[in-house]
Amino acid sequence: RKEVEQDPGPFNVPEGATVAFNCTYSNSASQSFFWYRQDCRKEPKLLMSVYSSGNEDGRFTAQLNRASQYISLLIRDSKLSDSATYLCVVNGANTGNQFYFGTGTSLTVIP
Amino acid sequence: DADVTQTPRNRITKTGKRIMLECSQTKGHDRMYWYRQDPGLGLRLIYYSFDVKDINKGEISDGYSVSRQAQAKFSLSLESAIPNQTALYFCATSDPLDRTYNEQFFGPGTRLTVL
Numbered sequence: 001r002k003e004v005e006q007d008p009g010p011f012n013v014p015e016g017a018t019v020a021f022n023c024t025y026s027n028s029a030s031q032s033f034f035w036y037r038q039d040c041r042k043e044p045k046l047l048m049s050v051y052s053s054g055n056e057d058g059r060f061t062a063q064l065n066r067a068s069q070y071i072s073l074l075i076r077d078s079k080l081s082d083s084a085t086y087l088c089v090v091n092g093a094n095t096g097n098q099f100y101f102g103t104g105t106s107l108t109v110i111p
Numbered sequence: 112d113a114d115v116t117q118t119p120r121n122r123i124t125k126t127g128k129r130i131m132l133e134c135s136q137t138k139g140h141d142r143m144y145w146y147r148q149d150p151g152l153g154l155r156l157i158y159y160s161f162d163v164k165d166i167n168k169g170e171i172s173d174g175y176s177v178s179r180q181a182q183a184k185f186s187l188s189l190e191s192a193i194p195n196q197t198a199l200y201f202c203a204t205s206d207p208l209d210r211t212y213n214e215q216f217f218g219p220g221t222r223l224t225v226l
Contacts, residue, residue, distance in 0.1 A: 043220055046215070049214070087153070091213060098156055099156065100156075
């Protein structure tokens with residue numbers, strides 16, 4: 001079983017739409033959770049960390065459900081510039097502080 | 112200037128050749144990582160190092176070796192390259208004391224093709 005699983009998509013949405021991505025993780029002892037964004041042929045970059053209480057950064061909202069072991073990312077009012085691959089990442093001290101990456105969810109925002 | 116740099120950016124080589132990928136960082140981070148990315152498989156950890164004297168195998172270390180020459184430098188070697196090592200390779204750094212809480216900073220990647 002993979003440490004982190006994501007729906008690969010692709011998600012094709014019109015500008016202004018709201019889109020949500022989910023991610024599940026297998027290790028209940030995982031401690032840190034992140035969403036990264038990766039543009040085509042570029043390096044991943046941190047979009048936001050995910051906290052138990054949920055957190056929001058502008059149009060982006062991330063939530064963590066420890067009981068069900070899933071993480072979500074909500075993007076409101078999608079922009080063309082949001083088109084990218086979104087990677088779910090999990091980290092835990094009990095895994096030697098290794099980071100585990102999902103395969104990514106592809107988003108294309110259409111004019 | 113980029114905080115995490117990788118050389119070369121692109122490399123084409125033949126089966127059986129020895130290849131070294133280099134990573135340098137100016138962020139002053141102790142932790143460095145090597146990943147490979149393949150379509151449909153995401154990023155997978157090859158090796159990681161928490162300081163100059165600490166080297167650890169990741170999920171897919173077979174066929175690879177690393178050297179942490181200094182805090183700022185972490186090299187990945189393929190002793191005898193094979194075609195299924197064709198991939199995009201990323202170096203990353205992190206510092207758990209960063210206020211952003213363990214964010215990883217990636218280099219621009221090295222695209223390696225083994226023929």
